[in-house]
Every structure is written in structure tokens, then in C-alpha cells.
Amino acid sequence: MKKTCTHLLLFCITSLCLLWSCNGDSEEEEKETQTFPVVEATRRSITNYQTFPARIEGTENVEIRPKITGFIETIYVDEGQQVEKGERLFKLEARALRGELEAAAxxxxxxxxxxxxxxxxVQKLIPLVEEGIISEVQLTSARAQLNAAESQLAQAEGNYNSVRENIRYQFVETSVDGIVGSIPYRQGTLVGAETETPLTVVSAIDSVYVYFSMNEKEYFSFLRDTEGNSLADKITNFPEVLLTLADGSEYGQKGRIQTTTGQIDPETGTISFRAIFPNRERLLNSGNSGTIKIPHQLQDVLLVPSQSTFEEQARTYVFKLAEGDTVKKTMIEVETAVEDLLVVQEGLEEQDRIVAKGVNQVQNNTRIEPRPVPFDSVAGSIEQVFRQ
Structure with a gap:
């Protein structure tokens, strides 16, 4: 009886072990055959953009300064207002000048x-001299007095015209069409030609200048990639540039690079460029900031989605599908990133299959159930990065 019980106990233990082993094999099999989306490494031509912080200025920034000294009596405009050439901006108090004008008159x-x-x-002395009644010396002296009186008259007229011109200068006008900038003064402020800060700045903004800088390495790389034998030729061949505004939106007009200093600023170590953008809608103003985007064409390059990669110890990897749909951790050499794509130099070939999403859930050297998905569905919105 005791022997029978022992055999029965051993049978139960063996059965439980077999059951546990089968369940474990099933779970492992289920784990090994998880389904993941896969894409093929794709070769295409793509536009990459170099970006540089930029500041925006009007093509003309005219400082408005008074030509006479006086208290501000009237301010005709407001900050940000559109004005036309010859329009009055300020009026200075001129009561003292009117007194001077009366005195000059x-x-x-x-x-x-x-x-x-x-x-x-003089007229009285002329006949007397002719008749020999008086000497020529008296007539000469009279004529000298006449000349002096005429000179004094010319001086008085000049003084009068000067005062009258100064009275006209009580009205401060703009010499260009544009937008009124900041007005740091208020009515009653004493201002003059020697005042350090201008009354305002009027900026002509039908077109605007956009200034940006490159470091020395970027500068020479940019020149090397641009056709032309001279700097002037290369400037002519520079590609059209884009402008991203401070809110992240793209400005609707393209610009062109007009000039570069070609000299390194010893303080910043950079070289300055100036681009010009049309601004017919006058959306841009002096003092705005943004980001210049310079396009660079990458021809027939191998691409993978950035979300299909992962990093370990500053190296970039993908899970590449090998024979039998087994994933292999594969290191790739990345040339550059463009939006949510990576340009691959080494490590993959065109049409190699890689795990598209969920790489953090994949274990190396395990078999998966691949589910092919379109490259574009993983790469995101490619309309902005792929050249048409």
C-alpha cells in the first residue's frame, strides 16, 4: 500500500512538471512570435535644411531727429503706424522763434x-564831385557806407530767412515711407538736434533685410557646395532661403542672400550674411526675430525613420530582420538627421527590413511575426522633406 502511494505521488509530480514545462514553452513561443510593424530602408532624394538664428530689419531705418531745440507740442502719429514720405510726425513749440522772426523783420x-x-x-554827392565843388574822397566814403548798409540788409534778410526756416522745422516730418517705431518721448519734453535718442525710427518695410551668421566651418562648407569661381558668383548662385517666424510658422515668401561680409568677427568668430525678403503684406517689422533655413539637396540617399532606431553608448542601432524573421541588433552610421528621418551611411542596404515601431519591446535574436507597413506611414509627413 505504501509503495502504491509513493508511485502515485511521483506520477502527480511528474505530471505537474510536464504541465508547467508545456505552459512555459507556450508562453515562450507566444513571446517569440510577437507581431511588429516592419519597413524597408528606402533610397530617395531629400532636402535638408541648415538653420541659423536671424534678426529682421527694414531696408531703411531712418532716425527721426529735430533740427531745432524746443518742447514737443504735438505728436501726430502712434507707434506702429504706417506713414508716407513728407508726413508730419511731431510739432515743437515755436513761440520764441516767432519773437525772433518779428525781430528779424x-x-x-x-x-x-x-x-x-x-x-x-551818394546820389547827392555825385553832381557836386562832377562840378568840382567837393573832392572825390567824400563820394568814395559815401559809396563805402552804401555798400556797408547793403551788406547789413543782406545779413538781416539772411537772419530772417534762417528764423523762418527754423519755424518750419517745428514740424518734424518723415523722409521715407514706412512704419513708426518706438516713441520714447511725450508731450512737453524738451528735445533738440543734440538729443542722444531720436524721436523715433521710421522703417521702410516693403522689403526687409534678414541678418544671420555662420561659423567659419559652416561658411567654408557652404561656399564649397555652391557653384561659382568667385565670391560674387557664389552669392549669385546661393539657393533661395526660407524664414521661420518666432511662433514656429513658416513665412509665406522666399528670400535670397544678397551679400556676406566674408570676414570673421573677432568677438563672435562668425561671418555675417544678409538676405532680403519681400514684405508686401507688411507682416514683418524691424526688430522681429526668426530662423533662416538654407536648403541643401541630398541626392539618392538611404533613409530610415528615426523612431525605428535606438541608441546605446552614443551609437545608433536598428533591429534588422534576418533569415527566418529573426531580429538582429545592427549598428548603423548616420550622416545626418532630416526632420524625423535619418540618412544612413553604413550598416544597411536598400530594401533591408527593419522593425518600424516598438523597438524598445524587441529582444535581440528573437523571432517575430513581421507586419509590413508603408515607409511614409512611419516617417511622418514627408511632403515637407522629400523633394517633389
Whole structure:
């Protein structure tokens, strides 16, 4: 009886072990055959963009300064207002100048009277000299007095015109069409030609300049990739550039690079460029910031989605499908990143299959059930990066 019980116990233990082993094999088999989306490494031509911080200025930034000293009496415009050439912006108080004008007018009257008196004296002496009653010296002296009186009259007239011109300068006008900038002064402020800060700045913005800089390495690389024998030729052949605004949106017009200093700023170690953009809708203003995007064509390059890769110890890997749909951890050499794509230099060939998504759930050297998906569905919106 005891022997029978022992045999029965051994049978139960063996059965449980076999059952557990089968369940484990089933779970392992299920784990090994998990389904993952896969894509093929694809070769295409693509546009990459170099980006550089930029500042925006009007093509003309005219400082508005008074030509006379006076208190601001009237401000005709507001900040950000569109103005036209010759339009009045400020009026300065000119009561003192009107007093000077009246005094200058009186000076003219006195000078005119002196001229008249001196002329009468000359005319009176001429016949007396001719008849020999008086000497020629007296006539010469009278004529000298007449000349002096005429000079005083001219000086009085010049003084009058100067004061009258200064009165006209009480109205401060703009010399260009554009947008009024910041106005740091208010009514009652005393200003003059020597005031350090201008009354305002009017910026012509039908077109705008966009300034950006490259470091020395970027500069020479950019020149090397651009056709032309001279710097002037290369500037002519520079590609059209794009502008990203501060809110991340793309400006609707393309610009072109006009010039570069070609000299390294010793303080920043960079070389400055200037591009020009049309601004007919006057969306851009002086002082705005943005990002310049310079396109660079990459011809027939091998691409993989960035989300299909992972990094370990500063190296980039993918899970490549080998024989029997077994995934192999494969290191790749990346040339550059473009949006959500990576340009592969080494490690893959065209049409190699890789795990598209969920690489953090995949174990190396395990078999999966591949589910092919379109490359574009993993790469995201390719309309912005693939050249048409």
C-alpha cells in the first residue's frame, strides 16, 4: 500500500512538471512570435535644411531727429503706424522763434532804411564831385557806407530767412515711407538736434533685410557646395532661403542672400550674411526675430525613420530582420538627421527590413511575426522633406 502511494505521488509530480514545462514553452513561443510593424530602408532624394538664428530689419531705418531745440507740442502719429514720405510726425513749440522772426523783420526794415539813406547821400554827392565843388574822397566814403548798409540788409534778410526756416522745422516730418517705431518721448519734453535718442525710427518695410551668421566651418562648407569661381558668383548662385517666424510658422515668401561680409568677427568668430525678403503684406517689422533655413539637396540617399532606431553608448542601432524573421541588433552610421528621418551611411542596404515601431519591446535574436507597413506611414509627413 505504501509503495502504491509513493508511485502515485511521483506520477502527480511528474505530471505537474510536464504541465508547467508545456505552459512555459507556450508562453515562450507566444513571446517569440510577437507581431511588429516592419519597413524597408528606402533610397530617395531629400532636402535638408541648415538653420541659423536671424534678426529682421527694414531696408531703411531712418532716425527721426529735430533740427531745432524746443518742447514737443504735438505728436501726430502712434507707434506702429504706417506713414508716407513728407508726413508730419511731431510739432515743437515755436513761440520764441516767432519773437525772433518779428525781430528779424524789424532788422530788415532798419537795414532797408539805412540803405536808402546811404543811397540818397551818394546820389547827392555825385553832381557836386562832377562840378568840382567837393573832392572825390567824400563820394568814395559815401559809396563805402552804401555798400556797408547793403551788406547789413543782406545779413538781416539772411537772419530772417534762417528764423523762418527754423519755424518750419517745428514740424518734424518723415523722409521715407514706412512704419513708426518706438516713441520714447511725450508731450512737453524738451528735445533738440543734440538729443542722444531720436524721436523715433521710421522703417521702410516693403522689403526687409534678414541678418544671420555662420561659423567659419559652416561658411567654408557652404561656399564649397555652391557653384561659382568667385565670391560674387557664389552669392549669385546661393539657393533661395526660407524664414521661420518666432511662433514656429513658416513665412509665406522666399528670400535670397544678397551679400556676406566674408570676414570673421573677432568677438563672435562668425561671418555675417544678409538676405532680403519681400514684405508686401507688411507682416514683418524691424526688430522681429526668426530662423533662416538654407536648403541643401541630398541626392539618392538611404533613409530610415528615426523612431525605428535606438541608441546605446552614443551609437545608433536598428533591429534588422534576418533569415527566418529573426531580429538582429545592427549598428548603423548616420550622416545626418532630416526632420524625423535619418540618412544612413553604413550598416544597411536598400530594401533591408527593419522593425518600424516598438523597438524598445524587441529582444535581440528573437523571432517575430513581421507586419509590413508603408515607409511614409512611419516617417511622418514627408511632403515637407522629400523633394517633389
Amino acid at each position: 524789424s532788422g530788415i526794415e532798419v537795414a532797408e532804411a539805412n540803405v536808402a539813406d546811404a543811397n540818397v547821400e
